[in-house]
Amino acid sequence: MNFPKISIVIPSYNQGQYLEETILSLINQQYPNLELFVVDGGSIDNSVDIIKKYEPHISWWISEKDKGQSDAINKGFARATGEITSWLCSDDLLTQDALKVVSAHFSSADKRIGLLHGGAVIFEAGKIKETRFTYQVLNKEAYLSGIVFPQPAAFFRRSYLDKVGFLNESFHYGMDYDLFLRLSLVCDFLPINEILAKYRLHEKSKSISQGSYFINDWKRSFVNLCKNLEWSKELKYLEKTGLFINEISFYEPYSFKPNHSIQSGINKNKSLFFHLGHILKDLYWTNQLEQARILKNMMKADFDVNWWNENPRLNTIAAKLSYPPFALNLLKSIKGLVGDR
Numbered sequence: 001m002n003f004p005k006i007s008i009v010i011p012s013y014n015q016g017q018y019l020e021e022t023i024l025s026l027i028n029q030q031y032p033n034l035e036l037f038v039v040d041g042g043s044i045d046n047s048v049d050i051i052k053k054y055e056p057h058i059s060w061w062i063s064e065k066d067k068g069q070s071d072a073i074n075k076g077f078a079r080a081t082g083e084i085t086s087w088l089c090s091d092d093l094l095t096q097d098a099l100k101v102v103s104a105h106f107s108s109a110d111k112r113i114g115l116l117h118g119g120a121v122i123f124e125a126g127k128i129k130e131t132r133f134t135y136q137v138l139n140k141e142a143y144l145s146g147i148v149f150p151q152p153a154a155f156f157r158r159s160y161l162d163k164v165g166f167l168n169e170s171f172h173y174g175m176d177y178d179l180f181l182r183l184s185l186v187c188d189f190l191p192i193n194e195i196l197a198k199y200r201l202h203e204k205s206k207s208i209s210q211g212s213y214f215i216n217d218w219k220r221s222f223v224n225l226c227k228n229l230e231w232s233k234e235l236k237y238l239e240k241t242g243l244f245i246n247e248i249s250f251y252e253p254y255s256f257k258p259n260h261s262i263q264s265g266i267n268k269n270k271s272l273f274f275h276l277g278h279i280l281k282d283l284y285w286t287n288q289l290e291q292a293r294i295l296k297n298m299m300k301a302d303f304d305v306n307w308w309n310e311n312p313r314l315n316t317i318a319a320k321l322s323y324p325p326f327a328l329n330l331l332k333s334i335k336g337l338v339g340d341r
Contacts, residue, residue: 002107003033004083006099007158009076011069012090013041018200020050025093025198027057031100035059037076041066070167070175077166085158092152093198095121101194102155114160114187115180118196120150131195136274136311138191141267143184144225145274146218151176152197160187164256174217181221185258215282219247222275228254229263234272237302241295243279273303277314284317289328293321 008026012019026036038051040063048063055061060079066072073087084106088094098118105116119133135148142148154176164182167175183189223244226235238244276299283292296318308315320328 001104003031003100003103004107005033005035005081006031006103006155007035007037007076007080007082007085009037009039009073009080009085009087010090011039011041011072011076011087012043012047013069013072014043014045014047015090016043016045016047016050018091019047020053022088022090022093023050023054023057025095026088026099027054029094029097029099031103033082034099035080035082037061037079039066039072039075040064041072067169068172070169070171073175074166074169077161080158083158084155085161086155088152088197091200093200094152095195095197098196101192101196105190105192106155106157109190110188112188113157113190115154115156115183116190116192117149117154118192118194120153120197120199121195122150122199122201124201129201132199133193134191135313138189139270139310140184140262140265141270142274142310143189144181144266144271145222146278147174147177147180149191150197150199152199153195154180155196156183157187164254168252170252171217171221173213174215174221177218178221178224181225182254182256185262186256187259188262215279216247218275218278219244220250223247223250224252227251229258229268231268231272234268237272241276241279241298243291243295269303270307273299273307274311277311281314281317284321289321289325292317296321 010022023038026034036058038058038061040047040051040061042063042065051058051061051063062075066075076087077085084102101118102116106113109116119131121131122129132150136142138148160183163186164179168178171178223235223238225231226238239248276295280292280295280299283289283295308318320331323331
């Protein structure tokens with residue numbers, strides 16, 4: 001069996017309580033062609049001791065102050081020589097045999113497939129909360145709109161990474177979406193029905209402690225997409241919503257040319273709808289309910305009604321926004337209704 005080299009970068013900073021388990025989840029894969037990098041941001045806990053403990057299994061590591069997670073991951077990418085690559089945060093895990101599954105799928109896939117993604121178990125304090133594969137019906141428009149699959153369960157070809165460039169280091173929260181957005185403009189994605197990762201929730205994880213920052217990076221990335229692809233009509237609609245005041249001026253020219261056949265096949269209006277759907281969900285979950293209702297009404301009036309059915313969670317939230325405020329707050333407070341987040 002062919003085992004293409006897989007390069008995995010672990011960025012870490014003061015995550016000693018989780019780091020060993022993360023490293024072991026990779027070592028215990030017993031994948032015969034693994035290249036492992038650990039990039040530590042100058043931790044003052046026991047992280048370096050853990051890294052040294054497993055040094056024989058690590059291709060390269062460093063512990064020094066960096067400019068953030070994107071910078072750390074890029075240091076690993078710069079040294080990676082694998083045909084397939086990804087990163088795994090130091091509090092997440094891969095499931096047993098995940099790399100062999102990834103290798104097998106890539107080996108049999110068409111070369112136009114540049115990224116594959118599977119499912120992830122979401123867990124907190126040792127208890128499984130849910131298993132998640134995708135967040136909505138998948139198509140190119142969905143991939144361009146935001147993260148619609150769990151990042152730890154995503155792997156991509158190095159050749160396409162080189163084409164679009166590494167992580168944008170001005171993004172500290174939505175750098176994964178920004179990268180996957182660019183990748184989706186040059187290659188196709190392959191969803192697989194296998195669990196590849198375990199995503200840990202805890203009070204210090206960025207997705208919990210700093211969740212509001214993610215959507216701001218997503219908005220900047222989508223604005224940048226519109227400007228680079230000259231989607232002027234969609235850009236004007238973003239301005240019309242009044243929700244992109246701080247992001248609308250963002251612009252960084254792409255260093256690559258999108259694939260022409262991919263670009264010409266995109267339904268720009270549908271991508272806009274799906275992106276606004278992410279904004280609507282964020283407004284709902286951050287209790288900006290009046291703005292959420294205004295945006296929902298705009299979207300109901302201006303977009304194809306059938307698109308709502310491609311994202312069941314969005315459809316659920318839109319329905320709840322029709323409830324009276326007291327009833328909506330009661331629903332949101334009931335444990336177990338967070339599944340539409």
